[in-house]
Amino acid sequence: MGKRYFCDYCDRSFQDNLHNRKKHLNGVQHLRAKRAWYDLFRDAAAILQEEQTKKPCRKFLLTGQCDFGSSCRFSHMTEQDLEKLSAQVKGESSKKDGGV
Numbered sequence: 001m002g003k004r005y006f007c008d009y010c011d012r013s014f015q016d017n018l019h020n021r022k023k024h025l026n027g028v029q030h031l032r033a034k035r036a037w038y039d040l041f042r043d044a045a046a047i048l049q050e051e052q053t054k055k056p057c058r059k060f061l062l063t064g065q066c067d068f069g070s071s072c073r074f075s076h077m078t079e080q081d082l083e084k085l086s087a088q089v090k091g092e093s094s095k096k097d098g099g100v
Contacts, residue, residue, distance in 0.1 A: 009033040036070055045089045051075050051082060 005016035007024060010033045014020050024030055039047075057074035060066040066076060077085070 007033075009037050032071055039070070044085060044092060048082070048085045048089050051077050051085070 003016040004013045005021055005024075006013040007030060010024075010030050014024060054073070054075035057066050057072055057076050060072070060074070060076045061078070066072050066074075
């Protein structure tokens with residue numbers, strides 16, 4: 001049967017050869033899964049800065065769903081979400097300032 005390659009980001013395996021691995025690693029599904037994984041560890045300040053530069057997603061605000069999901073170029077955060085994130089950033093920065 002041969003060696004199998006398991007991708008932790010995508011939670012799937014396939015026959016391991018140069019062609020299959022290259023095709024998978026350059027695939028849209030893998031790149032999205034990898035980005036979603038690293039987004040879990042991003043700094044709140046970086047997320048806030050990025051979300052404030054985006055325009056709100058009208059479809060998400062109207063229906064609560066967006067066909068593009070996390071790859072949408074518009075923001076899926078409400079004003080309340082942005083306020084909570086801003087408060088979290090202020091809390092983190094005050095901990096850093098107070099702890100030094």
